[in-house]
Amino acid sequence: MSHTTLILLLSTAPLLICTEEQNRYHQLTAEQKKIVDTAIGIVHKQTRKHVNFVGFLKENPDREYYEFHLRPTLCEKNGENTHREDCKFGTPVLRINCAICNDLRESSIHCVQQTKAKEAETIRTTECSHKTGESSSLSHRADKPPECLGCF
Template identity: 25%
Template sequence: MAAGLLVLVCAGAVLLSAEAQEPYEDLPESYRQGVDLALEQLNSHAGVRFHLRFLKSLEKREIEHGFRVKYLYHRFHLRPTSCPKNTPDPNPQRCPFNKNRPLMDCAVCYKTIADQMEATPKPYVHCIQRPRLTQDMIRMREEQFSKMHYKTGAPTLLALSSR
């Protein structure tokens, strides 16, 4: 009986670790740029008092337009830590997550060329505390991404044929 219970506990631990947070370091560079942009904007906001760290991705989408051009949409959670935001280079061991503060739900969409973020069109960043996120806000984020990757229907160089 005890062995069966131990097997159940171990199986549960394996399942929980499979759903564990996706560390920032495991994100592709093009997605890390979006997280960095969101953190930069949040840290410049006077209302944010604690250092924030990437917790996990909720949704990642990319649309390729050819010639190494991509439009990325990344929705993710940031969690406040116990360190004040002016802490220089906070170490995860010294600045653990503060589970008493609400998560920040962020969505960023931007254009990359050769995996480097472009300034035009201007990247879109929207972050809000998780409990305050509404369906209208989610819809607004989706619309912003749709506007960003507007399809002209123009042929690409690869579609041209020589006669």
């Protein structure tokens, strides 16, 4: 293999990886895109640049729990809270770790820099341990059995 071919091959590899990361968003289901777009909107309140989806780390649709990475791009925010194909990832490789559980309420969405994700596990475990309907009176168990109002 000639030196020119080798240099060309090595210089295009990062572009292929970047393009692959950008295309992952288009492989998501409509529900997954809604989850990611909601997180992008929340992260945009705290960043100067537009962020795009990178990929899922954990998914548990049965528990309604999703953990994934977002990453800042070179684009300015334009009010569009969705993955933008025209925006390329910037350097350095700062990743934002987002966890969403239960539903799409803002209170159940937690995003931090990847370096702080381990510290955030306690908060996420507490927030995500709530089950829908758990706080209703029908789901509570009494210490003693209820009185039998219709018993003879």
